[in-house]
Amino acid sequence: MATIIDVAREAGVSKSTVSRVLNRTGPVKAETKAAIDAAMKKLEYSPSYFAQGIRTGRTHTIAMLVPEYSNIFYSEMFQGAEDVALKNGYMVLVCNTERSSTSELEYTRALIRRRVDGIIYNTYENNPKMVEFLKDISRNIPVVFMNRVFSDPKDFSYVCTDGFNSTRKAVQYLYQRGKRKIGYIRNVKQIDVVNERYEGYLMGLKECGLPYNEKWIHQEECRNHTSDYIKLGCMAGSYFAGLDDRPDAVLASVDLIALGCVKQLKECQVQVPRDINVVGFDNLFLDEIYEPALTTIGQPIRELGRHAAQIIISKINGNPVNSQVLFDGKLILRGTTD
Amino acid sequence: MATIIDVAREAGVSKSTVSRVLNRTGPVKAETKAAIDAAMKKLEYSPSYFAQGIRTGRTHTIAMLVPEYSNIFYSEMFQGAEDVALKNGYMVLVCNTERSSTSELEYTRALIRRRVDGIIYNTYENNPKMVEFLKDISRNIPVVFMNRVFSDPKDFSYVCTDGFNSTRKAVQYLYQRGKRKIGYIRNVKQIDVVNERYEGYLMGLKECGLPYNEKWIHQEECRNHTSDYIKLGCMAGSYFAGLDDRPDAVLASVDLIALGCVKQLKECQVQVPRDINVVGFDNLFLDEIYEPALTTIGQPIRELGRHAAQIIISKINGNPVNSQVLFDGKLILRGTTD
DNA sequence: TTTCATTTTGAGAACGTTCCCAACCTCTGC
DNA sequence: GCAGAGGTTGGGAACGTTCTCAAAATGAAA
Numbered sequence: 025m026a027t028i029i030d031v032a033r034e035a036g037v038s039k040s041t042v043s044r045v046l047n048r049t050g051p052v053k054a055e056t057k058a059a060i061d062a063a064m065k066k067l068e069y070s071p072s073y074f075a076q077g078i079r080t081g082r083t084h085t086i087a088m089l090v091p092e093y094s095n096i097f098y099s100e101m102f103q104g105a106e107d108v109a110l111k112n113g114y115m116v117l118v119c120n121t122e123r124s125s126t127s128e129l130e131y132t133r134a135l136i137r138r139r140v141d142g143i144i145y146n147t148y149e150n151n152p153k154m155v156e157f158l159k160d161i162s163r164n165i166p167v168v169f170m171n172r173v174f175s176d177p178k179d180f181s182y183v184c185t186d187g188f189n190s191t192r193k194a195v196q197y198l199y200q201r202g203k204r205k206i207g208y209i210r211n212v213k214q215i216d217v218v219n220e221r222y223e224g225y226l227m228g229l230k231e232c233g234l235p236y237n238e239k240w241i242h243q244e245e246c247r248n249h250t251s252d253y254i255k256l257g258c259m260a261g262s263y264f265a266g267l268d269d270r271p272d273a274v275l276a277s278v279d280l281i282a283l284g285c286v287k288q289l290k291e292c293q294v295q296v297p298r299d300i301n302v303v304g305f306d307n308l309f310l311d312e313i314y315e316p317a318l319t320t321i322g323q324p325i326r327e328l329g330r331h332a333a334q335i336i337i338s339k340i341n342g343n344p345v346n347s348q349v350l351f352d353g354k355l356i357l358r359g360t361t362d
Numbered sequence: 363m364a365t366i367i368d369v370a371r372e373a374g375v376s377k378s379t380v381s382r383v384l385n386r387t388g389p390v391k392a393e394t395k396a397a398i399d400a401a402m403k404k405l406e407y408s409p410s411y412f413a414q415g416i417r418t419g420r421t422h423t424i425a426m427l428v429p430e431y432s433n434i435f436y437s438e439m440f441q442g443a444e445d446v447a448l449k450n451g452y453m454v455l456v457c458n459t460e461r462s463s464t465s466e467l468e469y470t471r472a473l474i475r476r477r478v479d480g481i482i483y484n485t486y487e488n489n490p491k492m493v494e495f496l497k498d499i500s501r502n503i504p505v506v507f508m509n510r511v512f513s514d515p516k517d518f519s520y521v522c523t524d525g526f527n528s529t530r531k532a533v534q535y536l537y538q539r540g541k542r543k544i545g546y547i548r549n550v551k552q553i554d555v556v557n558e559r560y561e562g563y564l565m566g567l568k569e570c571g572l573p574y575n576e577k578w579i580h581q582e583e584c585r586n587h588t589s590d591y592i593k594l595g596c597m598a599g600s601y602f603a604g605l606d607d608r609p610d611a612v613l614a615s616v617d618l619i620a621l622g623c624v625k626q627l628k629e630c631q632v633q634v635p636r637d638i639n640v641v642g643f644d645n646l647f648l649d650e651i652y653e654p655a656l657t658t659i660g661q662p663i664r665e666l667g668r669h670a671a672q673i674i675i676s677k678i679n680g681n682p683v684n685s686q687v688l689f690d691g692k693l694i695l696r697g698t699t700d
Numbered sequence: 701t702t703t704c705a706t707t708t709t710g711a712g713a714a715c716g717t718t719c720c721c722a723a724c725c726t727c728t729g730c
Numbered sequence: 731g732c733a734g735a736g737g738t739t740g741g742g743a744a745c746g747t748t749c750t751c752a753a754a755a756t757g758a759a760a
Contacts, residue, residue, distance in 0.1 A: 027746055038710045043748060050749095051707060070475040074415040075746035078715050094437040094647070103431055106458065115472070117455055120444065134453070137408040254651055287653060309432070313592055315625055315653060365716055376740045381718060388719095389737060413716035416745045 026067035034063035046071060077139065086336055087117045087135045088144040089128065091248040095280075096308050097325060098146060101170065104329025105144060112337050114141070121147055122248055128154070132161060142166035142336040148215040148248070166339035168332045171217045181339070181346040183332045185323040187221035187305070190353025191275065194303055194321050195228025197355055198273045201362070203301060207240030207271030209260040209281050211253070218277045221305060225275055240264075240271040250280060257284020264300065265292035272300060273361070279304035279311055279320055286318065286360055302360040305353070316359025324351050364405035372401035384409060415477065424674055425455045425473045426482040427466065429586040433618075434646050435663060436484060439508065442667025443482060450675050452479070459485055460586060466492070470499060480504035480674040486553040486586075504677035506670045509555045519677070519684040521670045523661040525559035525643070528691025529613065532641055532659050533566025535693055536611045539700070541639060545578030545609035547598040547619050549591070556615045559643060563613055578602075578609040588618060595622020602638065603630035610638060611699070617642035617649055617658055624656065624698055640698040643691070654697025662689050 028046075032039040037056060044050045045060050052060075063069070077083055086109055090098040106116045117140065121128045128147050135143055142165060145158070150172075159179055161167055169182040198206055208225050211218065229236055242260040246252050257276065261284065264270055276282035282304030286296050296302055296316060304311065307322030331349050366384075370377040375394060382388045383398050390398075401407070415421055424447055428436040444454045455478065457469045466485050473481055480503060483496070488510075497517055499505055507520040536544055546563050549556065567574055580598040584590050595618065602608055603626070614620035620642030624634050634640055634654060642649065645660030669687050 029746080039747080040710055040712095040749085041708085044709090047748080050709095053708060056708080070471070072416065072746050073421075073476045074412045075715090076748080078410065078412040078416060078717085078746080079748045081715090093441055094434050096432050096434065099432040099437055103458065115455065115457075115476075117453065119453075120441065133408065138411045138453075250647060283651065287651060290653060309588060310648070313621065313625060315628060367716080377717080378719080378740055378742095379738085382739090385718080388739090391738060394738080410716050413745090414718080416716080416747085417718045419745090 025072075026069045028069070028071065030067055031060065031063045031069050034067060035059045081139065083139050083141055084114050085117055085138070085140045086114050086142050086144065086333065087119060087131075087138075087140045088146065089119050089121050089131055090146045091120070091122045091148070092250065093118065093120050095248075095250050096310065097279075097306055100309075100325040101146070101329040101332075104326035104331075105333040106329075107326075108330045108333035108337070112333075114333075114337065116333075129157065132157075136161075136165065140165075141340045142168070144332050144336060145169045146171060148172065148213070148217070150216060166336050168336045168339070170328060170332050173216055173220070177348050178346060181335050181348065183328050183335065183349045183351075184217060185328065185351045185353050187217055187353065188224035188227070190321045190355070191221045191224030191305070192228040192231070194275060194355050195225055195234075196232060198275075198301065198303070198361070199228075199232040199234065201301075203273040204234060205237070205240060205269075205271045205273070206234060207237075207242070207264065207274040208276070209242045209257065209274060209285060210277040211246035211256060211281070212243045213245060213248070221277050239267065239269065240274075253278055253280035254284035254287075257281035257286075258288040261285040261288025261294075262292065265289055265294045270294075270300060273303070274300055275303045275305070277305055279306040279308045279318060282318055282320070282360070283310065283314055286314070286316070297360050297362040301362060303355075304360075307356055311356075311358065319358045319361040320356050321353040322356045323353055327351065363410075364407045366407070366409065368405055369398065369401045369407050372405060373397040419477065420678075421477050421479055422452050423455055423476070423478045424452050424480050424482065424671065425457060425469075425476075425478045426484065427457050427459050427469060428484045429458070429460045429486070430588065431456065431458050433586075433588050434648065435617075435644055438647075438663040439484070439667040439670075442664035442669075443671040444667075445664075446668045446671035446675070450671075452671075452675065454671075467495065470495075474499075474503065478503075479678045480506070482670050482674060483507045484509060486510065486551070486555075488554060504674050506674045506677070508666060508670050511554055511558070515686050516684060519673050519686065521666050521673065521687045521689075522555060523666065523689045523691050525555055525691065526562035526565070528659045528693070529559045529562030529643070530566040530569070532613060532693050533563055533572075534570060536613075536639065536641070536699075537566075537570040537572065539639075541611040542572060543575070543578060543607075543609045543611070544572060545575075545580070545602065545612040546614075547580045547595065547612060547623060548615040549584035549594060549619070550581045551583060551586070559615050577605065577607065578612075591616055591618035592622035592625075595619035595624075596626040597622075599623040599626025599632075600630065603627055603632045608632075608638060611641070612638055613641045613643070615643055617644040617646045617656060620656055620658065620698070621648065621652055624652070624654070634698050635700040639700060641693075642698075645694055649694075649696065657696045657699040658694050659691040660694045661691055665689065 028039045028042050032042045042060055045052050045057050109116045119131045174180045210222050242263050246256045282302050286302050289296050304318050304320035307320050311318035311320050366377045366380050370380045380398055383390050383395050447454045459466045512518045548560050580601050584594045620640050624640050627634050642656050642658035645658050649656035649658050
């Protein structure tokens with residue numbers, strides 16, 4: 025593999041001059057530049073990533089930690105981020121943190137060792153120790169969080185969908201459509217962003233003057249995996265199907281849960297939407313191909329990814345302020361509501 | 363960030379000795395090692411990826427080119443590859459090639475510049491020029507292909523599912539179950555591995571003494587995207603539903619097509635499996651949650667990824683022989699066949 | 701022609717490692 | 731006590747860049 029010295033020799037100049045045309049730093053006579061360009065082409069020269077990195081400290085690589093690859097939610101988000109990243113000359117390295125409880129820390133260390141330029145966290149661990157650790161990290165390298173809010177926003181940059189208000193509004197919509205027995209299904213892991221949706225549900229009930237009824241709420245612990253979400257939805261479906269006094273509408277904290285629920289309700293001969301309306305949250309492409317297609321509160325998933333990348337690139341370029349972006353969720357009406 | 367020299371100073375030794383304990387190369391007295399370990403810990407030392415790379419030429423990074431992230435097929439494959447890679451101290455960089463027709467080449471160049479240790483190609487471009495390019499690449503850096511076969515196998519390493527024989531057998535199964543009018547749906551892009559499945563279908567017909575009937579075959583161009591596959595399936599569903607003389611069973615070259623087809627058949631009041639049996643190919647996790655669950659020819663997706671990673675790591679470690687691995691597809695009976 | 705400013709170029713240090721080679725210790729056996 | 735062997739350590743070159751600084755070339759003005 026040709027080095028900058030080979031190119032310099034080929035063009036009959038010094039490596040400094042080659043470096044100058046490479047980085048457009050400092051003036052170079054037109055004909056010299058031409059000779060160097062020719063030499064680079066001839067030798068198929070491409071500068072060593074290492075050698076550049078060791079000098080500049082830049083890798084032009086952004087890492088993105090996600091809890092699960094095969095969750096289409098993250099792959100869509102990733103695409104948004106990558107789109108912006110590539111346009112700015114960065115590559116995105118995805119890392120799956122769900123392998124073990126400590127993998128978030130392990131990955132972070134590995135990424136720092138690789139000197140990535142920035143890290144996008146799509147993770148939910150929120151015990152005080154972890155938050156302290158993250159705060160520490162974000163003092164040293166550019167960091168953006170997704171789908172996560174913090175009690176002290178000024179310390180962090182994040183990008184998120186407003187789960188509270190969009191769920192609140194969805195409840196109001198169902199109320200307007202005549203539903204009076206509105207239930208909820210949720211995974212009760214300590215994920216702030218998902219809890220906020222639940223809070224929005226409660227607020228929605230309150231605003232509509234509807235009573236809180238424990239029977240219509242199905243909640244359970246759930247790992248952050250596609251199949252586990254679906255299973256949780258199925259269990260909720262069975263549960264609701266077996267009730268004497270069923271809810272007439274149910275919101276789920278996540279689309280996959282809603283899909284599992286619909287599947288199970290159908291299997292138990294409970295008609296959707298005739299007997300129960302179901303509303304999800306996320307707007308995965310899956311929702312559309314399901315039978316019936318799922319009504320959901322849509323997150324601008326790709327946009328979330330794009331924004332995260334934008335923020336992190338701006339941070340890499342030296343912008344010191346943390347920014348917090350909150351997107352509106354949009355109710356998308358499909359076949360599971362009437 | 364602490365360097366090896368800081369550690370050496372802290373421990374009162376030379377950088378050579380630190381390097382020795384770092385890489386377990388050469389003997390070091392136990393107490394010296396202890397002092398160095400302590401110093402490394404104290405200074406939170408982590409060796410610079412660049413500096414190591416510039417000396418050793420190794421990045422401990424494997425790249426994987428996929429045509430589409432959000433296709434769960436690839437994310438599952440990726441997980442298999444990453445699993446093996448991580449265990450061997452490698453990270454996997456995914457790259458989406460579907461952005462433009464030339465992105466495969468562009469990415470390859472970018473990856474070479476990054477000095478990745480190896481590339482896993484999940485791509486289908488098979489014009490002679492591209493094949494020549496790939497052959498050239500694979501002479502210079504370790505390369506493995508997935509879901510792709512070559513006419514001259516000795517030049518390449520690849521990992522693939524045997525689409526020909528598994529489809530053949532699926533046809534035989536349908537025949538045994540009494541089906542006599544077996545159709546096929548396919549995307550007709552020049553993808554060898556998908557064409558092989560079709561060839562297997564034809565061979566299956568022949569072996570069962572069934573006639574080839576053009577009417578029962580729906581084929582169309584299709585981009586390599588989840589939603590396009592589904593759309594193609596839907597169109598096929600409409601087509602078959604509208605036929606006077608319908609097939610009694612249909613195989614699809616890809617699960618997503620099969621799913622779209624089932625969806626559309628149901629919408630046209632054609633019952634699955636009562637009126638038409640449907641068989642897919644891949645075994646995505648989606649198949650199971652669909653209503654009815656999809657019968658399919660299962661690829662060992664994760665295993666494919668694992669094997670690809672294994673092969674490439676062995677190549678990185680100096681193994682010069684190309685290996686070709688062909689997995690059997692397994693017919694998985696679910697709700698769309700009776 | 702000389703002087704001075706400006707443009708263009710090159711020499712060489714630095715980045716943080718690895719690795720070769722030589723030097724230094726510490727034994728053992730005589 | 732000494733030679734020699736073997737274990738242990740350090741010095742310094744090398745990897746391929748970037749970047750500072752100074753030198754050389756050019757050109758304009760006096």
